[in-house]
Amino acid sequence: MVKVAVVYFTRTDVTGQLAQAIVAGLQENPLTEVIEHRIDGQEIIDGRFVNPSLFESLLSCDAIIMGSPTYMGGVSAQFKAFADASSDYWAEQYWSNKVAAGFTCGSALNGDQSSSLQYLMTLASQHGMYWVGLDTAHGGRDFGLNRLGCQLGVVARSGNGEVHEVDLASARYLGRRVAKLVRQLRR
Numbered sequence: 001m002v003k004v005a006v007v008y009f010t011r012t013d014v015t016g017q018l019a020q021a022i023v024a025g026l027q028e029n030p031l032t033e034v035i036e037h038r039i040d041g042q043e044i045i046d047g048r049f050v051n052p053s054l055f056e057s058l059l060s061c062d063a064i065i066m067g068s069p070t071y072m073g074g075v076s077a078q079f080k081a082f083a084d085a086s087s088d089y090w091a092e093q094y095w096s097n098k099v100a101a102g103f104t105c106g107s108a109l110n111g112d113q114s115s116s117l118q119y120l121m122t123l124a125s126q127h128g129m130y131w132v133g134l135d136t137a138h139g140g141r142d143f144g145l146n147r148l149g150c151q152l153g154v155v156a157r158s159g160n161g162e163v164h165e166v167d168l169a170s171a172r173y174l175g176r177r178v179a180k181l182v183r184q185l186r187r
């Protein structure tokens with residue numbers, strides 16, 4: 001079995017629907033155990049994200065896939081609280097050699113969603129993780145996936161809470177890709 005966590009914040013459920021699609025992609029392989037965690041505002045106490053049991057279970061994961069809506073050109077404060085709390089695992093590089101990937105959404109076609117993914121990639125790098133993007137060339141070999149053309153990870157655009165089927169398909173693809181890569185690394 002390989003173990004993959006999907007940790008995300010969502011308020012109006014666009015990121016949540018992307019997370020579900022990623023989980024579905026991960027579960028295409030029955031040998032993948034998935035931990036899904038939706039960050040809840042109640043986990044943030046006096047501005048600090050507090051959930052020791054989540055961090056305990058992340059320690060044994062082969063991969064952590066992180067998601068947040070894009071808020072003001074970056075990840076949401078709720079996701080950032082989780083990221084800041086992960087600093088407890090940074091000094092000893094406890095997440096080193098885990099695989100990382102990310103997903104985000106925004107209401108604009110180009111609402112600076114890439115900035116959120118760049119931040120997630122930086123976070124993963126601080127932890128010594130291996131970042132995995134999308135090998136889907138928009139308009140090329142994989143015409144149909146990654147309609148917004150970002151290869152850092154999954155980017156969705158939604159103005160009304162509904163998620164475009166291609167964005168969901170891209171998210172499912174990312175889940176499948178991470179599960180496959182983790183199995184290859186394990187061998």
Ligand SMILES: Cc1cc2nc3c(=O)[nH]c(=O)nc-3n(C[C@H](O)[C@H](O)[C@H](O)COP(=O)(O)O)c2cc1C
Pocket residue numbers: 009010011012013014015016068069070071072073074105106107108109110111112113158161
């Ligand atoms: C405080 C705030 C800031 C936002 N900033 C951006 C932004 O910079 N770019 C963008 O495209 N959308 C922005 N949005 C829109 C959200 O990213 C969009 O509604 C997204 O679908 C919400 O994700 P969720 O459904 O997972 O909560 C912002 C929304 C809020 C509430």
